[in-house]
Amino acid sequence: MIGTSIALEELERDALTELVNIGVSRAAVSLRTMVGEQVFLSVPSLQVVDRVMAAALIRERECDSLIAVRQDFEGAFSGRALLIFPEANSLELVRAVTSGELSGKEAQEIEEEALLETGNIVLNGCLGTIANMLRKPLTISLPQLLRGDSQQLFNVSTSLTDHGVVLFLYINFAISDRDIRGYIAMIMDLPSLQTLKVLIAEFIEHIIGPEGVAHEG
Numbered sequence: 001m002i003g004t005s006i007a008l009e010e011l012e013r014d015a016l017t018e019l020v021n022i023g024v025s026r027a028a029v030s031l032r033t034m035v036g037e038q039v040f041l042s043v044p045s046l047q048v049v050d051r052v053m054a055a056a057l058i059r060e061r062e063c064d065s066l067i068a069v070r071q072d073f074e075g076a077f078s079g080r081a082l083l084i085f086p087e088a089n090s091l092e093l094v095r096a097v098t099s100g101e102l103s104g105k106e107a108q109e110i111e112e113e114a115l116l117e118t119g120n121i122v123l124n125g126c127l128g129t130i131a132n133m134l135r136k137p138l139t140i141s142l143p144q145l146l147r148g149d150s151q152q153l154f155n156v157s158t159s160l161t162d163h164g165v166v167l168f169l170y171i172n173f174a175i176s177d178r179d180i181r182g183y184i185a186m187i188m189d190l191p192s193l194q195t196l197k198v199l200i201a202e203f204i205e206h207i208i209g210p211e212g213v214a215h216e217g
Helices: 010-035 051-061 087-097 104-109 111-134 190-208
Strands: 039-050 066-075 079-086 138-140 144-148 165-175 182-188
Touching (some): 010 165, 051 165, 066 087, 111 138, 111 190, 165 190
Antiparallel strands (some): 066 138, 165 182
């Protein structure tokens, strides 16, 4: 469970969800340019959970092995971001981002490169937008590809403590007529989440003002 002093309030969660949606919308524009087809990306909900619960949320939905693109980020708040897909969907995603012109064998051969590029676009879109809107720059690592089950993905080695928390987001992801479900997870330690919570509260006050009235900034 996440302590009440750390958990995001409803308005804070809504604001962060909106920031992520702006980020994935920008990522969708970049992907559309890359693949030459319509791309739809949205994040309908966000939860703050611990690692065990994050793993369970995916395990409830996915029976197959998972594939994830990982990027670490550092700045005012630090952690690790994962873009996660069922492994069975990964080749479908590769075919989608290559306009479906590859055979199964060809898709397998470029699978890693295509997934890393897609993950880099989506995660950078999210993290970059959050950093820009909160006016706190982040340094983002090069992407890596991970495979495994949900328990493995949320317990791989990092400098993060065992008390890390997860911002867990379900993604609606469609390219042309292909529906490709996925997840974004941002794993942070408690001090980073507390910093993010403070920054989001400041962002909300800047946008709507201390009296709750929207104003231009």
